[in-house]
Amino acid sequence: MRRAGLTVLGCLVVAYLPLAATSLWFTVLPGFPRWQVELDERLGGHAYAWGDGSLAAVRTLAYADHRVALLIHTSLGSLALLLVLVQGVLRRSRAGHRWIGRAYLAAVTGSMLACVVFLLRAPHVDLPGQTAFRLQLWLLAASTLGTAAAARSAIRRGDVAAHRAWIGLNVCFLSTAPLLRAMWSALGALVPQHTLLTNMEASAVTLAVVAPAAGALLALRGDARPGRAARSPKAGTRWLLVATAAGGAAAIGLCVRTGAGPGSYPWFHVVPVLGYAAACAVLAARRSGPDLRRRDARRLLLGAAAAPWCAVLVGLGTARFLGPEEACRAGLLLAPGFPIVGALALVLHRRSAPSTRTVDPAVAPGRRTAPDDGSLLGHGTRSAHRQSIP
Template identity: 35%
Template structure:
């Protein structure tokens, strides 16, 4: 990941130079031209020129600061930095502020650009908007967790935030790789293929990183499970129904639908298998907290297709989109939104555990109630009661 971030940082910072000054050097275009073709790059620039020039300054701010975030993120994960609390906090403050300003630039672009006129169309606009909200929300919860003294939750939210940010470099990698698998596809079609699984992949990566950094076998106050067997069974049933509907709907969209289905289904099955196996291994090792977190994310992953299936008709009716565009958008946002929900549930689980401990502590500190005095009756003159 660090290598990808270091390579992508200068690409992000120079990506929009040609739109401001035609002919200006751009490292990303240079690499893409040599990995794919000059014609592919020229078509991409031409297709993006209209939407981008209307919001060029906000996009330049977004892009340059996005490159800076690619450098700040790995630095924050270095053990040497995390051990230096003041340095870690200072860099974290810079990171959070940079996220807000960078996302403000992206928000201005989205607000100024109607979904149908956005680069790669309405589905791509919806996915970008969802990533923006997820990025801002996760960094905000991460900051709040740090302020309230929850370093484990702070870590999870910031890793999810960085996962959302990683969609940018991973998308550029797919620009260079997918044309070899699908010759003749335009950049817009490549984007549609990529968004079918990017959300799932970055959320999965954030989960793996969170679990790798958390070696605890349990969380104080967290007993039992919020993902018992019946809940997981229900999640699997709903997920299977949603997945079946998505498969049926995409198969009805011809060659493009089948291509999109493969792009969605293969990563989904692989990530599901890994999460399910990790949950079972945690049970065998009796790692209670690891098992709980894996199971919560497993339930969320099962529900992602159901969420996407429900979202499709909503997008059709509220935004006036056609079925294929709604399918791409619904599937594209499902995994990321359910991963966000899973981290929220994990956070509530930890907060509930702390609240349980607090109440137990208050009960232990309360003085015991004095014993009740037995009721007595006056003694008679003869000494009898």
């Protein structure tokens, strides 16, 4: 499973580096090829890549005016993803693990701060969906910085399991950039009647669910404690699945009523939410595997069930300020991650309780080198002696 994850991440990095780099070098070297736009043109046609409603049409001037911030953002983000791959290969080198982790933290921080600079200075695009999308970029930058800080705090406490979980979520958030590019290009071939900005927004709606959900499932997979026998009431799981489906129907109804996006727009939210809920339900119902993992899966399922309802509530609550259509888009782009990440935080909090927490035997009081624990930000375990295990 770990090898498969590294392979997928490697493919993303290899594809993202040339596309992201060449999409901005034209601002420094006029006439430099823009491979991302050329790929969009090949898949979706000239109007899709260059016409009204394309990224090239509405953002070229902003990219040129703020090229330094964007070049720093894309370069450091690509470097951070590359360091994840190096960390996966060199995970048994404790000294290398620690320094690579610090370099990763620095790259992520620099990349997100450059993104914040761009968001502060770049002009607003007065098109449907762009206000909600801009708010999502703010939320993504804050979430990436927050999960990196949480991962660093966890490893300094000696809580390896929490560190792994937060780093996994952080990498999922960071991977949204290459995934977004891949999705809007693919949708150009699959749904050519939509503009690039529409497909980009639909892709962002999907990633608003997929990124936190993938991080939560990675955290669940990483816990292998036997624990005490845990009940897994099937009735409760079924009702949570029903609540998820009902929330998806409510989200579809809100989009139809407000006219937000094309008819397929809400399905980019509903399908991944239902898929995530189904995955949690399967893990909660499995007879094999650790008991506490099944209990944690039910807690994550609660977050999945709440995600579409949060989207609906945000869409209704912000309609007065953003307008009904833009508010509906904001609900789908901003809200799903809160209950999903909140459920994951609850799981990690329960795991860190003294009655359930375990410590890697390599984590010894006073050690300053990172154990072979698969963690990324190897900040040592100077505070491990503060933890007592009954």
